[in-house]
Amino acid sequence: MRRAAVLTAGSWGTVFAKVLADAGARVTLVARDREVADSINGRHVNPRYLDGVRLPDQVRATVRPEQALRDAELVVLAVPSHALRSCLLDWAPMVGPGAVYVSLMKGMEAVTSHRMSEVIAQTAGVGPDRIAVVSGPNLAREIAVEHPAATVVASSSAATAHQVQSACWTPYLRPYTNGDVVGCELGGAVKNVIALAAGMLEGMGFGTNSQASLIARGLAETMRLGAALGAEPMTFAGLAGLGDLVATCGSPLSRNRTFGERLGRGMTLEQVLAQQLQVAEGVRSCRPLLALAEGLGVSMPITRQVERVLYEGLPPLEAVKDLMSHEPGPEYRPR
Numbered sequence: 001m002r003r004a005a006v007l008t009a010g011s012w013g014t015v016f017a018k019v020l021a022d023a024g025a026r027v028t029l030v031a032r033d034r035e036v037a038d039s040i041n042g043r044h045v046n047p048r049y050l051d052g053v054r055l056p057d058q059v060r061a062t063v064r065p066e067q068a069l070r071d072a073e074l075v076v077l078a079v080p081s082h083a084l085r086s087c088l089l090d091w092a093p094m095v096g097p098g099a100v101y102v103s104l105m106k107g108m109e110a111v112t113s114h115r116m117s118e119v120i121a122q123t124a125g126v127g128p129d130r131i132a133v134v135s136g137p138n139l140a141r142e143i144a145v146e147h148p149a150a151t152v153v154a155s156s157s158a159a160t161a162h163q164v165q166s167a168c169w170t171p172y173l174r175p176y177t178n179g180d181v182v183g184c185e186l187g188g189a190v191k192n193v194i195a196l197a198a199g200m201l202e203g204m205g206f207g208t209n210s211q212a213s214l215i216a217r218g219l220a221e222t223m224r225l226g227a228a229l230g231a232e233p234m235t236f237a238g239l240a241g242l243g244d245l246v247a248t249c250g251s252p253l254s255r256n257r258t259f260g261e262r263l264g265r266g267m268t269l270e271q272v273l274a275q276q277l278q279v280a281e282g283v284r285s286c287r288p289l290l291a292l293a294e295g296l297g298v299s300m301p302i303t304r305q306v307e308r309v310l311y312e313g314l315p316p317l318e319a320v321k322d323l324m325s326h327e328p329g330p331e332y333r334p335r
């Protein structure tokens with residue numbers, strides 16, 4: 001039986017532990033809190049992040065990472081992106097020599113603008129053949145109740161991608177492989193910023209044309225950045241690109257969209273943060289994404305306006321007016 005460690009027991013980590021167990025693995029889920037671990041072991045539920053969903057018996061929980069990591073073939077990482085580097089500095093020495101690292105995260109590191117697979121390679125000292133990324137339209141709560149969905153497993157090693165694909169193929173989750181790690185990670189990180197903007201539009205009362213225009217133009221700026229970084233254009237037409245953008249921008253389950261909606265209704269950043277119990281990755285990722293884009297001479301006007309709303313106090317309606325007043329040009333331009 002395949003052995004997997006999932007760190008940690010937040011929303012997506014808990015649901016992905018269920019996916020792996022339903023696909024036949026023995027899973028150890030690392031919780032930061034003993035109460036959560038006890039509840040998973042005793043009652044098979046994670047009341048803090050996934051109330052009302054029973055986890056399979058093959059999911060066991062611990063608060064001790066070494067217990068989960070010592071014999072794990074798959075090390076699945078689901079922490080907020082800003083915490084990954086410090087977490088892995090602790091965890092990587094406990095990981096076995098042949099284990100594959102699987103990133104479930106959709107964010108960029110502040111200051112360095114590194115993608116999560118880059119942070120894994122640097123801190124764990126492993127090559128790209130031992131890293132895979134899972135991304136796509138995967139709202140945790142829907143996967144938890146087994147609504148059918150598809151996802152992408154990206155790795156530069158086809159063997160690693162296939163290994164992770166077979167580890168997470170269940171009757172309700174259909175994983176496809178993709179060799180384009182850069183494109184899949186960028187799709188996941190930028191869509192969170194665009195979903196913040198989608199929420200703002202919702203909060204201001206704008207309709208479907210506004211949302212569809214935002215999604216299409218959000219995809220255009222994702223593709224410009226991807227092209228500059230060598231990503232495959234077709235990745236953005238797929239699950240980790242358009243698929244995830246549509247899911248996240250359209251669903252009230254999305255934490256990023258909900259965060260943006262509150263800003264659109266007039267709340268301040270501080271007020272929204274005070275209510276936010278789970279991570280909304282776009283809030284921290286928009287600056288490193290913009291820094292990356294600026295360094296490459298790529299224009300990301302929507303991401304820039306989201307940053308202005310978040311960090312410069314620009315009212316969301318002014319951000320919309322600004323975007324609408326730019327001199328209109330051709331629909332596609334490389335930069």
Ligand SMILES: NC(=O)c1ccc[n+]([C@@H]2O[C@H](COP(=O)([O-])OP(=O)(O)OC[C@H]3O[C@@H](n4cnc5c(N)ncnc54)[C@H](O)[C@@H]3O)[C@@H](O)[C@H]2O)c1
Pocket residue numbers: 008009010011012013032049078079080081083087104105106107138139140141277278279281
């Ligand atoms: N929830 C989803 O629907 C979903 C789907 C796909 C991808 N993701 C991505 O997965 C990643 C994790 O998201 P989530 O939904 O599980 O988040 P979450 O907020 O629900 O859970 C975060 C987990 O990380 C732990 N954590 C928080 N701060 C930490 C810190 N400083 N150091 C160590 N651990 C810390 C928490 O205890 C919790 O277990 C994000 O990058 C997110 O974009 C989420």
Ligand SMILES: O=P(O)(O)OC[C@H](O)CO
Pocket residue numbers: 106136137138139140192195244247248253254255256257279280281
């Ligand atoms: O709740 P969000 O906004 O973090 O989005 C969750 C997933 O990434 C959707 O695929």
